[in-house]
Amino acid sequence: MTFRNQGLPVEILLVEDNPGDVRLTIEGLKEGKVRNNLSVVEDGVEALAFLRKEGKYSDAVRPDLILLDLNLPKKDGREVLSEIKSDNDLCRIPVVVLTTSKAEQDILKAYSLHANCYITKPVDLDQFIAVVESIEDFWFTIVKLPRDASQ
Amino acid sequence: MxxxxxxxxxxxxxxxxxxxxxxxxxxxxxxLRSEERYRMIFNHSPLGIVHFDQQGIILDCNEHFLEVMGAPKDKVIGFNMVTSGANKEMRHAVQKALDGELGVYDGEYCSVTGEKRTQLRAIYNCLTTEEGKFLGAVGLFEDISETRRAEQALKESEQRYRTLVETMNEGVMIRNEHERITYVNERLCRMLNLSRNDILDHSSIEFLDEENQTVLWGERQKRLQGVHEPYELTWTASDGQKIITIMSPRPIYDEEGMFRGSFVIITDITSRKKAEDALAKQARELERSNLELEQFAYVASHDMQEPLRMIASYVQLLARRYKGKLDEDADEFINFAVEGSKRMQTMINDLLAYSRVGRVNGETQSANCEEIFEWAKENLGTVIEENQAVITHDSLPTLVVSASLLGLLFQNLIGNAIKFHGQAPPEIHISAALVDEEWLFTVQDNGVGFESQYADRIFVIFQRLHGVGAYPGTGIGLAICKKIVEYHGGKIWVQSTPGQGTTFYFTIPASQGN
The missing domain is CATH 1.20.5 (Single alpha-helices involved in coiled-coils or other helix-helix interfaces)
Known part of the structure; x- marks a missing residue:
């Protein structure tokens, strides 16, 4: 991952309809160690348009990581996940499902649709911030991703 | 000459x-020979024979006549039947014979000579020459007491059965091999709101709607194959009312074994059916409302989690960023807001867990309770270790249950026992015994116990016996236990003495397992 050596910030796409959660994620990322660019879309349709650089997203940057909520308006997270993972171009972008649901069937379904990991949003703020930091840390400093994922 | x-x-x-x-x-x-022959017939006749003259005076009689009269021969011979007979009709019958006609008497008779009461049939006849000259008269007596008794008994028996059939609460019908109704009792007439004549000689089909005609038709086919089982049939009464009945037919065969129709007992189950339907409706309604309530609890707690998480997160963010930067009051207020929101989050989580009992992980299958118990103990590993708890158990059965729910039940009860321990390290013993059709489980501890007046309250959701400061928890654990036990069709209750310990009891129907 040469981009970080060059001092470029990592690109993260957050798919989240709740502005409160968006802000909390921003706060969490702010406290993290990795320099990042966060893009935010509010529903599933927007997310796919962003990833496919459609319409107003023609200039969108391909994200290095997607943080995906499950309960979204228009097209929910499960559908978005399914479309990403069945898209030859997008399927290698790691998708972290970040949701409030602890339900077994949601977890099972997410992994069946090839989510890269499933995280339940901690209700405690300190834990939430810690989780966002660990996501960053894990995916950008520990995990080895394929080169083309960032191209 | x-x-x-x-x-x-x-x-x-x-x-x-x-x-x-x-x-x-x-x-x-x-x-002489002829005389002898007739004498023999006279003496040994199974009928009483009496020979009398033109005045009605008895000239001779046989042994059997004496038996019938219950009198000795010397009293009978010379008795004038026309003047001395006690019974007027009997006297008339004798007189009639003397007048040249046949005299008959049929009925009860008490003999004058022997005072014997019998049921008699007497026939008097007079013998004359062709010219009309009187030759003599005879009377033949038959004791018909036995016949009469048998007739009477038959009549009484018939009357008894008729009364029984007519007054019984079941309808009764007899139909012949051509499906014509040959008998109905009063009850069936009332059921159908018809008179006997409206029904007799008709076919059942005429009192049924199309659907039930089909039912009867099907039953008829079965009947031809020799099947005579009770079946449900709905009649249409003359006023249009639907009468739901159970038909219990019995075939009637003649001496040659030919099918000659059937005898049917018809039980009106309309009101029973209505009550059953009402009950079933009520049960469905209750189930629906329970389901709705659970759905409500789930949705409420699930959807309330989101805004609450926002409140909790942002008051925590406030505390994180601004603690010590505002005044002391602000710090305190923020602190209360943080604590309150955290507690609310716990309660909502608990409510969610409560509403999930049975809705999630509710599938039952045969499971070994010892393995479930070990699983629960493992989950409590840290707590058990920290409190030096000693947990023992007797042999536990294999039951058809939801293993994850039963595990949660064990975990909650054992966890509860550890939480409310006394001075000594907790000692908890679990046992199970088959009582009647149920497995009775006991979970006994040596903890602080509580006053028995609270025994019901502790199973109510969010009910606690201690202040928030004394013991952690929202008061959901035992409510979940109750829900799990009831989900399996059992009951849970508790006995406790302050300072002595507590024993929880719960049952799981044995029909759920083996």
Whole structure:
């Protein structure tokens, strides 16, 4: 991952309809160690348009990581996940499902649709911030991703 | 002028006389034999026979007549039946015979001579020459007491059964092999709101709607194959009312074994059916409302989590960023807001867990309770270690249950026992025994216990016996236990003495397992 050596910030796409959660994620990322660019879309349709650089997203940057909520308006997270993972171009972008649901069937379904990991949003703020930091840390400093994922 | 017979003539006369004598002797012998025969018939007749004269005075009678009258012969001979008979009708019958007609008496009779009461049939007849000269009269007596008794008994029995059939609460119908109704009782008439004549000689089909005609048709086919099982049939009464019945048919066969129709007992189950339907409706309604309530609890707690998480997160963010930067009051207020929101989050989580019991992980299958118990113990590993708890158990059965729910039940009860421990390290013992059709589980501890007046309250959601500061928790654990036990069709209760410990009891129906 040469981009970080060059001092470029990592690109993260957050798919989240709740502005409160968006802000909390921003706060969490702010406290993290990795320099990042966060893009935010509010529903599933927007997310796919962003990833496919459609319409107003023609200039969108391909994200290095997607943080995906499950309960979204228009097209929910499960559908978005399914479309990403069945898209030859997008399927290698790691998708972290970040949701409030602890339900077994949601977890099972997410992994069946090839989510890269499933995280339940901690209700405690300190834990939430810690989780966002660990996501960053894990995916950008520990995990080895394929080169083309960032191209 | 005298005529002197010759020797030859005399000899001829002697021969003639001798011949006459022999003929006479033969006739006399024949007569004697005939007399003897009739005497024998007279004496041994199974009928009482009496011979009387033109005045009605008894001249002779046989043994059987004496038996019927219950009197000795000397009392009977010479008795005048016309003047001394006690029974007017009997006297008339005798007189009628003397007048040349047949006299008949049929009925109860008490003899004057023997004071014997019998049921009699008597026939008097008078014998006359062709010219009408009276020759004599006879009476034939038959004791018909036995016949009468049998007839009476039959009549009473018939009456008894008729009363029974007519007054019974079940409808009764007899139909012949051509499906024509040949008998109905009063109850069936009332059921169908029809008179007997409206039903008799008709076919059942005429009192059924199309759907039930089909049912009856099907049953008829079965009947032809020799199947005679009770079945449900709905009649249409004359006023249009639907009468739901259970038909219990019995075939009738004649002596040659030919099917001659059937005898049917018809039980009106309309009101029972209505009550059952009402009950089923109520049960469905209750189930629906329970489901709705659970759905509500789930949705409420699930959807409330989101805004609450926002409140909690942002008051925490406030505390994180601004603690010590505002004044002391602000710090305190923020602190209360943080604590309150955290507690609310716990409660909502608990409520969610409560509403999930049975809705999630509710599938039951055969499971070994010892393995479930070990699983629960493992989950409590840290707590058990920290409190040096000693947990023992007797042999536990294999039951058809939801293993994850039963595990949660064990975990909650054991966890509860550890949480409310006394001075000594907690000692908890679990046992199970088959009582009647249920497995009775006991979870006994040596903890602080509580006053028995609270025994019901502790199973109510969010009910606690201690202040928030004394023991952690929202008061959901035992409510979940209750829900799990009831989900499996059992009951849970508790006995406790302050300072002595607590025993929880719960049952799981054995039919759920083996």
């Amino acid at each position: 005298s005529h002197k017979p010759t020797y030859e003539a005399l000899e001829q006369r002697v021969r003639e006389l001798e011949k006459e004598r022999l003929a006479w002797l033969g006739a006399e012998e024949a007569m």
